[in-house]
Amino acid sequence: MTVVTWQAGCSSCHLRDFGLCQAVQGPQEIACLQSVRQPARFHPSGRTVFLQGSRGIPLYNVLSGWLFSYQLLPDGRRQILQFLLPGDIAGLECEDSMGMTHGLETLCESVLCTIPREGFRHLIDSCPAVAEHARKILARDMILLFEHMATLGRRTARERVACLLLELVVRSGRSTCLTNGMSLRMPLTQPILADALGLTAIHVNRVLRELREQRVMELAHKQLTILDTEKLTRLAGLPDGMMDLWTGQSTASGVSRTSSQAAVQMRRL
Amino acid sequence: MTVVTWQAGCSSCHLRDFGLCQAVQGPQEIACLQSVRQPARFHPSGRTVFLQGSRGIPLYNVLSGWLFSYQLLPDGRRQILQFLLPGDIAGLECEDSMGMTHGLETLCESVLCTIPREGFRHLIDSCPAVAEHARKILARDMILLFEHMATLGRRTARERVACLLLELVVRSGRSTCLTNGMSLRMPLTQPILADALGLTAIHVNRVLRELREQRVMELAHKQLTILDTEKLTRLAGLPDGMMDLWTGQSTASGVSRTSSQAAVQMRRL
DNA sequence: CGCCAGGTTGAGGGACCTCAAGAGACGTGG
DNA sequence: CCACGTCTCTTGAGGTCCCTCAACCTGGCG
Incomplete structure (x- = not known):
């Protein structure tokens, strides 16, 4: 287990x-905060941070790197639940005494800052704003999950790929705007994408080829290139407020939809 | 808009x-609490409580009835996100200034208790335990959502139906144990099930017939009958702790799974 | 009684999966 | 440095699960 730790002050983080x-x-x-957290630790790529079912897991603050949380079915099928990027935090969704219903793994070399549960309670006591902010983070994550559920349940394979890659571009860039030809590193494999999108790696491969041939985007050697932002966003078909949510802005969402009855009518047209 | 309101004390709720x-x-x-909330209101079956995109939505406490939250894609496809039962609360996942990314509708006659945002903030100030409990509720809901994501992404149609109905039986019963032959009212239509499970109503119909023919369960006239609890739970293939979570117990989860690498190996067998 | 949403069933098609095989990329150890 | 194994990527062929379209029935409600 190659794990490097080092110490640095919270104020200079x-x-x-x-x-x-x-x-x-x-x-x-x-x-x-500094007295409560543990020194940041380096985790190599592709390693388990904690396993589904483990107990007494602390909070993890992602200082750098990419991770994902996942859930396994008894027969080994895997669903990836969330991607965690720097600034995200893992473990908030777990109540103290419970076993983790999901696992966490690194997608690339990552540095995590650990906050034990005990210390977190202490931190909340001396700094009530933390509790409030934790609630906000959970609320934001929940809305991201809603979007993922719509993706898994109701979008086609091409839309799914477009949605997820778009989300990750925006979230990783945090408010840099999209431009044609922009290229950025994304430590994603096709099996990972498949397990996040409810598809097989083989089908993800075919969809990526299709998107490449249609000059929408290109993903090779863990490098993603956006070729046509307009086609991409159209394909994804996201509600208006989503982008802001990804970038961390909480500006107002302008989504305005009709009732579900109207939706049924629309589907009939 | 037929909405009946009445007043009753929180202490006798x-x-x-x-x-x-x-x-x-x-x-x-x-x-x-009582000074902050509004009188409980009666909502008829099949009505919109709030639309996706609406703003300044308060919190809703479900006193009785069933509801669901949903998200619409621009072309009218609908994904049902959560089912809300008595004791559940809607709106916690929304930050104050934002438009709702999802809508809420009643599945049957329901009574909702409204707590305006402003009042909720006031309540939190004078009763800090509420903030903490709200966090716990969000955390629990998140874990339910994780399970739903695994359902949407990785389970077959039959497993999906079994999972969802099992969840709703347990959640609506709150800790009554399952027995063969038990029957209970479930205000669900096949289109609703379909939109919750990422299927079409037609396919849900076929799956329900299959389950009926195999004498696992029966759903007719909004009445669900469990015929074979063992087959049902096996079909659903849920992690061990899930049932407790649905019933509101936070006993420990005994889930113990191997790493995702092991999962990949398992899939190869 | 008529309407309409929901339920039921069949036929056919398409999106995605499974199986299989080979090439490339990457890390590891000799 | 190369050899090797492993994981990933790629492509083809064939199959299946689920969808689409269409028709008819049923039940609840004004």
């Missing part, structure tokens, strides 16, 4: 004003 | 010690 920690302000509170 | 309100204890706090 590059995520000082992002994610959960941004709720901790003021020298006294930051000191408390 | 049949959900006094369930759901979010159970976090409010002590006469002073209960008085605050």
